[in-house]
Amino acid sequence: MNAPHPTETAGSPVARRRILEARDVSKRFVKRLDLAGKIARRLGSSIREETVHAVDGVSLSVGEGEVLGLVGESGCGKSTFGRMVAGILPPSEGTLSFDGKPIWNGGRVTARETALAVQMIFQDPFASLDPRMRVQDIVGEAPVVHGMVPRKEIGDYVAEVMLRVGLDPDFRRRYPHQFSGGQRQRIGIARALAVKPRFLVCDEAIAALDVSIQAQVINLFMDLRADLDLTYLFISHDLSVVEHIADRVVIMYLGRVVEIATTEDIFDDPNHPYTQALLSEVPRIELRRRDYQPVKGEIPSPLDPPSGCHFHPRCPHATERCRAERPALREIAPGRLSACHLND
Amino acid sequence: MSAPTPEAPTLEVRDLKTHFFTREGVIKAVDGVSFQVAPGEVLGLVGESGSGKSITGFSILGLVDAPGRIAGGQILFQGRDLVPLPESERRKLRGSKIAMIFQDPMMTLNPVLRIDTQMTEAVLAHRDVSKARALEICREALVKVGIASPDERLASYPHQFSGGMRQRVAIATAFLNEPELIIADEPTTALDVTIQGQILHEAQALCRETGTAMIWITHDLAVVAGLADHICVMYAGRMVEQGPIDAVLDRPAHPYTVGLIGSVPSRNRRGGRLFQIPGMTPSLLNLPEGCAFRSRCPRADIACLEEPPVHTATEGRQVRCVHPHDEPLEEMLS
Numbered sequence: 248m249n250a251p252h253p254t255e256t257a258g259s260p261v262a263r264r265r266i267l268e269a270r271d272v273s274k275r276f277v278k279r280l281d282l283a284g285k286i287a288r289r290l291g292s293s294i295r296e297e298t299v300h301a302v303d304g305v306s307l308s309v310g311e312g313e314v315l316g317l318v319g320e321s322g323c324g325k326s327t328f329g330r331m332v333a334g335i336l337p338p339s340e341g342t343l344s345f346d347g348k349p350i351w352n353g354g355r356v357t358a359r360e361t362a363l364a365v366q367m368i369f370q371d372p373f374a375s376l377d378p379r380m381r382v383q384d385i386v387g388e389a390p391v392v393h394g395m396v397p398r399k400e401i402g403d404y405v406a407e408v409m410l411r412v413g414l415d416p417d418f419r420r421r422y423p424h425q426f427s428g429g430q431r432q433r434i435g436i437a438r439a440l441a442v443k444p445r446f447l448v449c450d451e452a453i454a455a456l457d458v459s460i461q462a463q464v465i466n467l468f469m470d471l472r473a474d475l476d477l478t479y480l481f482i483s484h485d486l487s488v489v490e491h492i493a494d495r496v497v498i499m500y501l502g503r504v505v506e507i508a509t510t511e512d513i514f515d516d517p518n519h520p521y522t523q524a525l526l527s528e529v530p531r532i533e534l535r536r537r538d539y540q541p542v543k544g545e546i547p548s549p550l551d552p553p554s555g556c557h558f559h560p561r562c563p564h565a566t567e568r569c570r571a572e573r574p575a576l577r578e579i580a581p582g583r584l585s586a587c588h589l590n591d
Numbered sequence: 592m593s594a595p596t597p598e599a600p601t602l603e604v605r606d607l608k609t610h611f612f613t614r615e616g617v618i619k620a621v622d623g624v625s626f627q628v629a630p631g632e633v634l635g636l637v638g639e640s641g642s643g644k645s646i647t648g649f650s651i652l653g654l655v656d657a658p659g660r661i662a663g664g665q666i667l668f669q670g671r672d673l674v675p676l677p678e679s680e681r682r683k684l685r686g687s688k689i690a691m692i693f694q695d696p697m698m699t700l701n702p703v704l705r706i707d708t709q710m711t712e713a714v715l716a717h718r719d720v721s722k723a724r725a726l727e728i729c730r731e732a733l734v735k736v737g738i739a740s741p742d743e744r745l746a747s748y749p750h751q752f753s754g755g756m757r758q759r760v761a762i763a764t765a766f767l768n769e770p771e772l773i774i775a776d777e778p779t780t781a782l783d784v785t786i787q788g789q790i791l792h793e794a795q796a797l798c799r800e801t802g803t804a805m806i807w808i809t810h811d812l813a814v815v816a817g818l819a820d821h822i823c824v825m826y827a828g829r830m831v832e833q834g835p836i837d838a839v840l841d842r843p844a845h846p847y848t849v850g851l852i853g854s855v856p857s858r859n860r861r862g863g864r865l866f867q868i869p870g871m872t873p874s875l876l877n878l879p880e881g882c883a884f885r886s887r888c889p890r891a892d893i894a895c896l897e898e899p900p901v902h903t904a905t906e907g908r909q910v911r912c913v914h915p916h917d918e919p920l921e922e923m924l925s
Contacts, residue, residue, distance in 0.1 A: 320785060320786075427871050430871075457639040457640055457810065457872070458639060458812070458851055458854055458855070459639060459851060459854055460871065461854065462854030462856075462866065462867040462868070463868075463869075465856070465865055466864050466865055466867055469862075469864065484783065484784060487813070487855070488856050490856065490857065490861060491856035491857070491861060491865070492856075492862070510861065511861075527788075528784045528785050529784060529813075529857075530813035530816065531813055531816070531817070531857050532813045532816045532857060533816070533857070534816060534817050535817065535836055535837060535840075536819075536820065536836070537817045538792075539788050539792035539817070540788075540792070541785065541789035541791075541792045542785045542788065542789075545753055545756070546783065546786075
């Protein structure tokens with residue numbers, strides 16, 4: 248076996264079987280030089296290929312039946328990570344395995360069962376459905392193609408899936424534009440459920456919905472979890488939603504994991520200064536006419552991230568060491584990981 | 592609670608009706624909305640998409656385009672009705688006495704002009720000052736919203752800024768001519784949490800400092816809770832409930848407000864089911880007779896088939912409902 252890895256025990260309240268495992272997963276996007284750039288470089292210009300470390304050495308695991316919340320601000324790599332898990336984007340480095348089998352082999356998804364078992368639900372219900380397909384075909388196409396349901400029985404099967412997500416099966420011959428935003432998101436969920444997945448990656452799946460519709464979809468996710476034994480990677484920037492739905496939370500900042508802990512620990516006693524800052528900014532309905540004490544500074548560009556700890560330019564406790572040395576993600580208490588020099 | 596302000600309100604909207612006359616029929620986007628804002632006060636105008644909250648803001652500024660027009664009501668700004676004013680008079684008010692901050696700062700900023708060109712233009716349009724003085728005013732405004740190295744920033748183009756910075760520039764521009772009233776339409780919705788915190792902080796500080804009245808339009812009750820003094824909840828073009836923030840959020844009377852507060856995750860037990868409002872927002876083209884919320888309301892009965900009247904209670908609380916709640920929130924949600 249491999250050397251013991253800190254994520255193996257990370258914050259599982261019950262010893263769950265690990266269903267998804269990520270080890271040192273990185274994703275780099277390189278902007279190649281065009282012809283003019285290459286010529287300029289030949290002539291001695293300092294133009295270089297630009298590399299974005301969208302995800303930079305992320306290790307984590309998700310237990311079977313667990314809801315793992317993945318939180319961070321724009322550019323932290325949370326969506327890129329979700330796409331690698333869902334088999335959409337190949338990682339540049341590291342391994343991702345589902346149920347003990349690797350998801351990726353080189354640039355290709357290894358097995359069809361794995362690809363089908365992990366499904367993704369997207370943020371924008373207006374952009375993620377083909378406007379020229381009827382609901383019946385959107386939901387029914389994949390199970391027929393993969394031979395899970397005979398073509399003759401697809402009508403009944405689609406009706407059953409639609410009922411499960413709270414859509415009226417009578418609407419299955421309609422087109423996406425005939426539905427409201429909340430209903431479209433349900434179609435997206437039905438499409439994912441149609442191939443009988445075990446793991447759902449929800450990428451900001453409720454961010455585009457109205458408040459009252461958000462509550463309906465959150466409740467639907469929780470019902471589905473109970474009925475179908477689903478495991479979720481729930482990616483969101485909205486901490487109050489994650490606090491509600493997740494068992495454990497991973498906080499990311501500029502491509503790196505800064506803290507992993509159970510939801511109780513993160514929200515009651517955040518360890519990393521970034522987590523603390525993030526939590527103090529969350530608007531809460533109980534807090535009236537509060538004085539906002541904002542964190543200083545902007546989110547740095549991932550093209551040129553700060554040295555050492557990425558958060559040091561905005562951190563109130565930053566020292567010389569934070570500027571120079573990247574803090575490792577270490578276990579600070581049973582089941583809690585944090586990447587901060589202050590814990591030493 | 593604080594006593595009613597002795598000062599005259601900066602803005603008083605009375606029974607505002609903004610309708611859109613389309614080929615499919617009349618869309619009553621705003622249908623009988625009344626509220627007021629006092630100097631230095633923040634009013635949270637809350638509603639979901641299609642509730643008419645943004646159109647209310649546009650109506651105050653006179654930015655409603657055909658086929659829409661203000662079909663009734665009054666908009667009293669410092670006692671003067673804006674509805675019958677000719678466009679030339681309204682132009683003088685916009686950007687000087689009344690300013691707006693949009694959700695997308697690129698709606699305020701012109702992508703092909705430098706920041707200094709755009710900002711000084713806003714000053715010179717309304718004030719008789721030299722160009723050098725105008726530039727000085729812009730510089731001070733940028734410093735106030737927390738922009739480092741303002742001189743460098745004034746010489747930049749909008750695309751060189753991050754989203755949060757652009758929104759700061761938009762806010763600085765709105766405050767340039769020391770307006771009496773600012774209408775902010777979801778200005779932090781597109782921003783990250785830490786940047787949202789900074790923007791809320793700056794908007795709040797500026798209002799307190801300058802005594803500017805502000806209308807903060809949003810769908811996010813949690814943001815309003817932290818910022819506003821009063822709250823006005825809209826549904827399908829109508830005001831359903833308004834009053835002081837604590838009163839409305841702690842003891843909501845309208846079933847829609849109760850549902851909205853109930854569906855905020857942080858109010859609920861972790862992992863428990865969220866309170867949910869069934870159904871969806873009705874189309875404004877064919878609203879049901881009577882109360883627009885009745886098809887989604889657990890309390891609806893035959894009395895709701897008639898248009899519910901507005902009840903006014905103490906502390907300026909108003910509710911448009913035949914069956915308002917009067918028990919504590921916890922009981923309603925259980």
